[in-house]
Amino acid sequence: MNEETEALVQAVADACERHPSTTDSSGGARFNGELWSALEQMGVTLLSVDEGSGGSGGDVQMTASVLAVLGEHSATVPYAETALLAGWMLAACGAPIPAGPLAAAVAGERFVLERDGEGWRIDGELSRVPWARHAAALVVLVGEHVVVVDRAMLDVSAGANLAGEPRDGVRLRGVVVVDAVRILPEGTEVTPEAFLARCALARAASISGAARRALTLSIKYAGEREQFGRTLKNFQAVQQHLAETAGEVLVCTAAAESAALHIDRDPRNIWPVAAASVAVRNAAGLIARLSHQVHGAIGFTDEHDLRLSTTRLWAWRDEAGSEPSWARRVGAEAVLAGPADLWEKIVG
Incomplete structure (x- = not known):
């Protein structure tokens, strides 16, 4: 950035x-x-x-x-x-x-x-x-x-x-x-497929932000809530939850940024958006689950801000195409690339 x-x-x-x-x-x-x-x-x-x-x-x-x-x-x-x-x-x-x-x-x-x-x-x-x-x-x-x-x-x-x-x-x-x-002019990049890709990118970018907020709230709660005479952040299981959540948040951020970069470079190349959508949607469910496990029952209440982030994680991951549909697109692109070009397609 x-x-x-x-x-x-x-x-x-x-x-x-x-x-x-x-x-x-x-x-x-x-x-x-x-x-x-x-x-x-x-x-x-x-x-x-x-x-x-x-x-x-x-x-x-x-x-x-x-x-x-x-x-x-x-x-x-x-x-x-x-x-x-x-x-x-x-x-x-x-x-x-x-x-x-x-x-x-x-x-x-x-x-x-x-x-x-x-x-x-x-x-x-x-x-x-x-x-x-x-x-x-x-x-x-x-x-x-x-x-x-x-x-x-x-x-x-x-x-x-x-x-x-x-x-x-x-x-x-x-x-x-x-x-x-x-x-629309001849040869335009505006197509239903490109529209869907931009929708998917928008949801991926939004998910990365909601995921970051869920992590922030979880870290804050774990540092304030005491159980058995010590704060939650001192329990190894909670530390593992937070570490795993942080890793998935990083996946969301990197995937969304990569997809946006590739749309700027080549709006007709849907592969990066498909790959990012699969990664981000898979991470969204895990982040929501781990965040609620850290918060316990209080995270589901209307009074707690966590639900504002996690309900969006659940909602956005099912919009602009489902995770299975984007996964099928990734698989189809991989097959079309063939053994000779697959590695370059992945790292490129």
């Missing part, structure tokens, strides 16, 4: 401390408008979008570093959806990027986009769209088209993941738009 990224990470961490995210009475994640405004003022909400398209001209690595900080603070803002997905798609087709938080999705079979006079008619449904209810607009990849739909045109049904973050159903019935559909 260079000095510029370190300064950015510290600024984002300070903003998270000034504007902590909270939950509602049911444990759901409240959209943190104050934090979002602070991130906008810092110019990081479109960090990986080039300046000519209205962004800050950063790269995916810097964006992943910000995601790790937000994950560490359990920040309730749609940063990945805006900075890494929606902004990326709109910039690729030369479309203006709406102000405010954005949601992003890839159209499935139940989504139809067709010409309607001078405009376009949209009929379709999308499931589990992150932060749709709080977005100023929804950006959808439909084949070779990128569609921007204002929030007022969306019929949103609220849903949530295990951490209480919005994962909403979206319906569009006969919605007609005129200037909100753009065609």
Whole structure:
């Protein structure tokens, strides 16, 4: 991490401390408008979008570093959806990027986009769209088209993941738009596969931050809690738990950073993201289990901050493709590489 990224990470961490995210009475994640405004003022909400398209001209690595900080603070803002997905798609087709938080999705079979006079008619449904209810607009990849739909045109049904973050159903019935559909240029890097890879990278980076917070809380608790006349950190079994957790946190950090680096170098190379996804998702479950073992029953209560991190570890590891699906992708890539090129593919 260079000095510029370190300064950015510290600024984002300070903003998270000034504007902590909270939950509602049911444990759901409240959209943190104050934090979002602070991130906008810092110019990081479109960090990986080039300046000519209205962004800050950063790269995916810097964006992943910000995601790790937000994950560490359990920040309730749609940063990945805006900075890494929606902004990326709109910039690729030369479309203006709406102000405010954005949601992003890839159209499935139940989504139809067709010409309607001078405009376009949209009929379709999308499931589990992150932060749709709080977005100023929804950006959808439909084949070779990128569609921007204002929030007022969306019929949103609220849903949530295990951490209480919005994962909403979206319906569009006969919605007609005129200037909100753009065609992607030939040879574009914006594809459903690349979208999924960026989603997976976002979850990996966020997991690395949540994992770091789980470790920090575990170390703090082990140093404060006394049992049988001594603190937990003096028990060998607890020391082993903490050491193993620290090792898995390092795996998450290294894997996410490596995947971000390779997306910057070659956006069409999905292998590093697949490998990182397998490593990070496997580590996430282990980190959550060890952290709760250190904390005991108190770690599961609503009053304890550990649950904010571990519920996100459990939720994020099952989003943007499952661990088995990414493992199959790693295996397929290894087979295609063959004996002669496999080692170079792994270490490269």
